[in-house]
Amino acid sequence: MNISEILTEWYEIHKRNLPWRGIENPYFIWISEIILQQTRVSQGWNYYEKFISRFPDISALANASEDEVLLLWQGLGYYSRARNLHHTAKHILKYFNGIFPNRYETLIKLKGIGEYTAAAILSFAFKKPFPVVDGNVNRVISRFFGVTEPVDLPDVRKKIYILAKNILNEKKPDIHNQAIMEFGALQCVPQNPDCANCPLQSGCVAFSKNCVEKIPAKKPKKEVENRYFHYFFVKQNEKTFIRKRQESDIWRNLYEFPLLETEKNLSETEIFDSQEFKKLFPDFSKFTILNISQIIEHQLTHQKIFTRFYEISLSQNFANSYFFENFKNIDFAEISDFAVPKLIENYLKN
DNA sequence: GAATCGTGGCA
DNA sequence: TTGCCAAGATT
Numbered sequence: 001m002n003i004s005e006i007l008t009e010w011y012e013i014h015k016r017n018l019p020w021r022g023i024e025n026p027y028f029i030w031i032s033e034i035i036l037q038q039t040r041v042s043q044g045w046n047y048y049e050k051f052i053s054r055f056p057d058i059s060a061l062a063n064a065s066e067d068e069v070l071l072l073w074q075g076l077g078y079y080s081r082a083r084n085l086h087h088t089a090k091h092i093l094k095y096f097n098g099i100f101p102n103r104y105e106t107l108i109k110l111k112g113i114g115e116y117t118a119a120a121i122l123s124f125a126f127k128k129p130f131p132v133v134d135g136n137v138n139r140v141i142s143r144f145f146g147v148t149e150p151v152d153l154p155d156v157r158k159k160i161y162i163l164a165k166n167i168l169n170e171k172k173p174d175i176h177n178q179a180i181m182e183f184g185a186l187q188c189v190p191q192n193p194d195c196a197n198c199p200l201q202s203g204c205v206a207f208s209k210n211c212v213e214k215i216p217a218k219k220p221k222k223e224v225e226n227r228y229f230h231y232f233f234v235k236q237n238e239k240t241f242i243r244k245r246q247e248s249d250i251w252r253n254l255y256e257f258p259l260l261e262t263e264k265n266l267s268e269t270e271i272f273d274s275q276e277f278k279k280l281f282p283d284f285s286k287f288t289i290l291n292i293s294q295i296i297e298h299q300l301t302h303q304k305i306f307t308r309f310y311e312i313s314l315s316q317n318f319a320n321s322y323f324f325e326n327f328k329n330i331d332f333a334e335i336s337d338f339a340v341p342k343l344i345e346n347y348l349k350n
Numbered sequence: 351g352a353a354t355c356g357t358g359g360c361a
Numbered sequence: 362t363t364g365c366c367a368a369g370a371t372t
Contacts, residue, residue: 020368032368033368033369034368034369035368036367036368036369037367037368037369037370038355038356038357038366038367038368038369038370039356039357039358039367039368039369040357040358040359040366040367040368041367041368042358042359043357043358043359043367044367044368075356075357076356076357077355077356077357077358078355078356078357078369078370079355079356080355080370080371081355081369081370084370084371111370111371112369112370112371113370114369114370114371115369115370116368116369116370117368117369117370120368132368134367134368134369135366135367135368135369136367136368137368154351178368181368184368185367185368190365190366190367191360191361191365191366192361218365218366219352221364221365222352222353222354248354248372249355250354250355250356251355251356252355298356298357299356299357300355300356300357301354301355301356301357301366302353302354302355303354303355341356342356342357342358
């Protein structure tokens with residue numbers, strides 16, 4: 001048996017039963033692939049169910065507002081995926097009459113669809129012979145063929161793509177692709193793989209050279225940057241204030257409370273004394289501190305955010321024009337209608 | 351082409 | 362506690 005046959009045989013025995021498994025509708029395939037980018041199955045599962053339930057077809061998604069799409073995406077992370085998903089749904093409806101493209105050259109131009117996702121849609125939905133190379137495939141191939149260079153280097157990626165293409169079963173690209181990905185996810189796992197019971201053991205270069213744990217190699221990682229946030233949960237009557245993040249930064253197009261960001265981790269006193277604070281709240285007499293939280297640490301891939309939440313109450317006659325021009329004034333109960341970062345969602349729970 | 355974009359689970 | 366990294370794409 002060749003490697004594809006071994007993987008397929010293994011797959012038929014060990015495959016998980018997943019909501020998108022066996023689906024051929026390219027729209028559903030697309031939704032599942034975007035949700036699962038850099039995301040574990042267990043984390044994406046419920047989001048997939050929510051999405052296809054609320055947006056059963058491409059026009060339902062295209063006709064929704066971006067805010068609603070982001071709200072459904074809230075908590076899943078990498079929010080550009082949701083923005084691109086929505087943008088591309090509108091594009092397909094407008095320019096392709098709602099018909100999902102089935103050519104690589106067309107798919108690859110759509111926002112949010114890269115080489116992997118295009119190949120996944122083409123093979124799963126249209127049975128076309130394109131090899132998928134995701135993190136799982138990367139690991140299986142680099143170990144089996146003994147690729148010791150860092151797999152995140154462009155030249156090494158090309159090399160692995162060619163290897164993936166060479167072993168592809170062109171007659172059953174859908175089964176082959178799902179088999180090799182599932183194999184990476186369940187058998188050829190990153191840490192402590194069970195090589196003693198692996199059907200690819202005899203041909204695996206990494207196993208024969210006893211370097212399975214060293215492959216796939218990765219480039220050294222950049223140090224994470226520390227950031228210091230000070231959020232103001234402002235209460236005035238039964239209302240509060242939020243704004244939409246529109247900068248090219250984390251959490252783009254999500255909502256948040258009035259925010260001061262500082263270079264260092266300033267104390268409460270230092271915040272209250274700062275010019276930036278006085279710009280937000282010029283009249284301290286109309287201002288009551290209800291609660292100040294501990295410093296909450298929120299870890300992102302390249303950043304660690306240290307945040308303190310200030311719960312404050314404004315008297316009725318506080319009417320700073322700056323505030324009302326820059327923030328949306330909403331009822332407390334309305335907060336759940338807006339997509340917010342997990343950091344704020346967690347705070348609001350308590 | 352390197353840097354950037356979230357969150358959660360696990361060892 | 363910390364690091365790893367997961368059905369990657371964009372700029």
